[in-house]
Amino acid sequence: MQKEENMKVLKDVKVGEKATVRRLHGEGPTKRRIMDMGITKGVEILVRKVAPLGDPMELNVRGYELSIRKADAEMIEVEE
Template sequence: MKSLKDVKVGETATVVKLHGEGATKRRIMDMGITKGVEIHVRKVAPLGDPMELNVRGYELSVRKADAEKIEVS
């Protein structure tokens, strides 16, 4: 399983599945990250947390803990 956390800066990945439960999964989905959507990793903060993403035409910052719960291909 490859998670969003493993995607390098400048690469684009497609969401395969969301892991996690309840409020965490709901929050990720509310940000527009759903199955089948493409995510482009724009940059990662110097200490590795958070990641800046391009999702559905807007910029989004996601913590590494949340990025681990997003399975991509």
């Protein structure tokens, strides 16, 4: 995936900050898995924790807690 200059992805969001999903990148099964976890366009995400090495990230999405890998977080374009 080619990252645009001003594009912000979920991996860049700091602990305690909220962001809104703008767009999902990725193909087929990977994109479908992210959507099946409840991460879809327009949804608000709160970053709760990030593991010491950055993997995984713990999120609050639609009222539940979710952990995702850094690689998946890079495919989720967000705006604050």
